[in-house]
Amino acid sequence: MSSDATVDLEQARAEVRAWLAEHWDPNGDKRAFNELLADSGWAAPTWPVGRFGRGLPRAARRVVNEEFRAVGARGTGQDVTNLFAGVVLAHGTEEQQDLFLRKLVSGAWRGCLLYSEPGAGSDLAAVQTRAEPDGDGWLVNGQKVWTSGARESQVGLLLARTDWDVPKHKGVSFFLLPMDQDGVDVRPIPQVTGGAHFNEVFLTDARAGREHLLGELHGGWRVLQTALGLERQIMGSESSGGGGSRTPDPESPWTRVIGGVDYLELARQEPRDTEIRQRVAQMYTLEQVNRWNGLRARAERGHGAASPVASLGKLAMSRIVHTAVQLTATMLGPEVLLDGPEHPVASEVNRSAFAAFVTSIGGGTDQIQRNILGERVLGLPKEPEVDRDVPFREVRKAEATRRFS
Amino acid sequence: MAAFDVTDEQRALHAAAQGFFSEVSSEAAVRAQLGEPAGFDRGAWQRAVHELGLAGLAVPVDLNGSGASWTDAAIVLEEAGRFLYGGPLLSSLMATAVLRECPGPRSDALLARLADGAVVALSWDGGCSVDDGLLSGTTRYVVDGSSAEVLLVLGADDMYAVDLDTAATREPQLAFDRTRKLAVVTLEQSPAVVLDGDLRRAHDLLDVLQAAELLGSAQQALDLAVAYAKERVQFGRAIGSFQAIKHLLADLLLEVESARSAVYYAAAAADEGSDELERVAPLARAYTADVLLQAASDGMQVHGGISFTWEHPAHLYFRRAKAGQQLFGDPRSHRELLAQRLGLREIA
Numbered sequence A: 001m002s003s004d005a006t007v008d009l010e011q012a013r014a015e016v017r018a019w020l021a022e023h024w025d026p027n028g029d030k031r032a033f034n035e036l037l038a039d040s041g042w043a044a045p046t047w048p049v050g051r052f053g054r055g056l057p058r059a060a061r062r063v064v065n066e067e068f069r070a071v072g073a074r075g076t077g078q079d080v081t082n083l084f085a086g087v088v089l090a091h092g093t094e095e096q097q098d099l100f101l102r103k104l105v106s107g108a109w110r111g112c113l114l115y116s117e118p119g120a121g122s123d124l125a126a127v128q129t130r131a132e133p134d135g136d137g138w139l140v141n142g143q144k145v146w147t148s149g150a151r152e153s154q155v156g157l158l159l160a161r162t163d164w165d166v167p168k169h170k171g172v173s174f175f176l177l178p179m180d181q182d183g184v185d186v187r188p189i190p191q192v193t194g195g196a197h198f199n200e201v202f203l204t205d206a207r208a209g210r211e212h213l214l215g216e217l218h219g220g221w222r223v224l225q226t227a228l229g230l231e232r233q234i235m236g237s238e239s240s241g242g243g244g245s246r247t248p249d250p251e252s253p254w255t256r257v258i259g260g261v262d263y264l265e266l267a268r269q270e271p272r273d274t275e276i277r278q279r280v281a282q283m284y285t286l287e288q289v290n291r292w293n294g295l296r297a298r299a300e301r302g303h304g305a306a307s308p309v310a311s312l313g314k315l316a317m318s319r320i321v322h323t324a325v326q327l328t329a330t331m332l333g334p335e336v337l338l339d340g341p342e343h344p345v346a347s348e349v350n351r352s353a354f355a356a357f358v359t360s361i362g363g364g365t366d367q368i369q370r371n372i373l374g375e376r377v378l379g380l381p382k383e384p385e386v387d388r389d390v391p392f393r394e395v396r397k398a399e400a401t402r403r404f405s
Numbered sequence B: 001m002a003a004f005d006v007t008d009e010q011r012a013l014h015a016a017a018q019g020f021f022s023e024v025s026s027e028a029a030v031r032a033q034l035g036e037p038a039g040f041d042r043g044a045w046q047r048a049v050h051e052l053g054l055a056g057l058a059v060p061v062d063l064n065g066s067g068a069s070w071t072d073a074a075i076v077l078e079e080a081g082r083f084l085y086g087g088p089l090l091s092s093l094m095a096t097a098v099l100r101e102c103p104g105p106r107s108d109a110l111l112a113r114l115a116d117g118a119v120v121a122l123s124w125d126g127g128c129s130v131d132d133g134l135l136s137g138t139t140r141y142v143v144d145g146s147s148a149e150v151l152l153v154l155g156a157d158d159m160y161a162v163d164l165d166t167a168a169t170r171e172p173q174l175a176f177d178r179t180r181k182l183a184v185v186t187l188e189q190s191p192a193v194v195l196d197g198d199l200r201r202a203h204d205l206l207d208v209l210q211a212a213e214l215l216g217s218a219q220q221a222l223d224l225a226v227a228y229a230k231e232r233v234q235f236g237r238a239i240g241s242f243q244a245i246k247h248l249l250a251d252l253l254l255e256v257e258s259a260r261s262a263v264y265y266a267a268a269a270a271d272e273g274s275d276e277l278e279r280v281a282p283l284a285r286a287y288t289a290d291v292l293l294q295a296a297s298d299g300m301q302v303h304g305g306i307s308f309t310w311e312h313p314a315h316l317y318f319r320r321a322k323a324g325q326q327l328f329g330d331p332r333s334h335r336e337l338l339a340q341r342l343g344l345r346e347i348a
């Protein structure tokens, strides 16, 4: 790294430190702080000035994170973790950026992902929710499912069909759907982890205005790729599997600590046999190599090269979380038969055994990730697609396998 | 730690190593040595020593070496592994690591010889013992043992150097990995020189160097399988379009890239004298050995029947992979070491 860059980083550190000293009060009003934070540019330091960022290089993220962590403040790093704002920044018009970015960055608005449907999961291009022109906007009808956080959201990133007479990828559009309206009916679905973080969303003549179309009409597939890319990057990063900056609410389906309980601490509590020692070493290896892959991806991106390592994180993280719960469960022994608040360790390990599937199913399953790695990174040919080049109207469509309400 | 920051010099080194090994260790060149249990291509080694300075790559400049870092050494070894180079490069770099960790005039003298192309091999099985300054015993499966001038006898707590030209018998072995020359060396009251130093760090460095070479072989095994999956057609389409094949290769990609991260993180830890080395080194060694076995084995599966022929190179990588499971210790023992260093206790 050149010494100029180092000077810039140290200057950024001094600036963020001064800003926090002036504005951060651990006992203060968090909402007011978030508003100030959005305008300061420290929430997303690598985004452009005037777009809630400070135009800093990627390397500055670490420095800013460190300063926030040092005082216990939250809310930075959104240039990586706020996929809703990220996709608006990437594809929104100036008008849309003005309309949405500030609310999303300050946390005044939350977002949800209205992609999956009863008949379209891995095959998202097969969505059947329709958006039809109505005045200067669209009327939306259809059903979405598995929509995490829909009840708390003001904006839904919606994938809907706008043309039925072209092949499936070419007839979908992407909308920023206002969730607070009569046509949007959100019904919770009880989850295996307890709670009901995800939902069914019924759309009946829901309205999207002209300003809510993101990207081009019928060009939704391209916008979706950006959004999915951001989501997978988040799910594959070190912080997604617990620890990190994320403190999930009690209903969150996420893994809070990889394995449900720190496997290393648990392993150190008593002498362990050879098998467990081997498995702990293997588990530690999986975790470390993924962390180093992340560091390497950052270094390679810094050199302007597209890094194949960047796309490996989600699949790697899936194996990490599944392996970890097997290990912690083995170490707990028969205690893991129990559940409930009187057995907090067992219930957290068991909860995490389920939560591991969020990583291996949500955001594109492991199988879909392998297809992507095989095709986009290794350059292997795609499978023959029976619905390719066929107008979507004529394609065989999936039906819902179950209803919840 | 500044791992993964590749300099322009390192990019150039990588290109030079790749160019060199692709020439002197082409498949034809590797095959020419398969039936030679003791020898290697001396001409190529002389070029490695004198044109590229590879024997003394990590030997300090004032001892006629190139003074390169462990990361540089890893870059070169990765390419050597990719092309299954069979000359005494790994031995030379391993010996360099041991000698640099045991500083003193004796080591310096050996380092200077080494930089000049003298083959220095390692005895790692604990088969020799010392009595009154004299070493005796039979040490098994010494890489480059037949051609070495000097043997470094590595113990857990001590280290000796023996001049092999004086009192030793060496028996070249037919190794399963035909690309690498093994010997059984027997010492009978051979005069030995004691080397003192940080043996723990020396052992860790050996792991990092071996891991780098294993990584290169794994990368090539993957690359060959991917290329074949694009080219071979069955059922009217390239076999790489079948998910059973595609997913196998996607999983391998994850492993090989992860192994690469482990190797270069470990090399950076070695260069920076970081405490992390003691965990990272055995981790990288165990992991890359297993990744290579998976790559070579799945690589054969992807190639189908052709992989079962002597003529196809897939078996050469499989042989390397099997050797990587045992040479200088197995992955299991390295994971055990890692577990200890993570603070796990054994059942008494």
Ligand SMILES: Cc1cc2nc3c(=O)[nH]c(=O)nc-3n(C[C@H](O)[C@H](O)[C@H](O)COP(=O)(O)OP(=O)(O)OC[C@H]3O[C@@H](n4cnc5c(N)ncnc54)[C@H](O)[C@@H]3O)c2cc1C
Pocket: A112, A113, A114, A115, A116, A117, A120, A121, A122, A123, A145, A146, A147, A148, A149, A198, A253, A357, A358, A361, A362, A363, A364, A365, A366, A367, A368, A371, B243
């Ligand atoms: C906790 C949780 C939260 C979620 N939150 C959201 C959300 O907020 N918004 C949203 O839109 N969605 C959300 N999802 C949905 C998630 O994205 C889908 O479940 C996922 O993409 C898989 O789709 P599916 O369930 O229809 O399964 P299917 O696509 O039917 O897959 C079933 C099985 O078939 C395999 N399969 C399918 N196609 C292929 C193929 N081409 N090659 C190989 N195998 C294949 C899959 O890998 C899987 O094993 C969430 C899911 C979970 C579990």
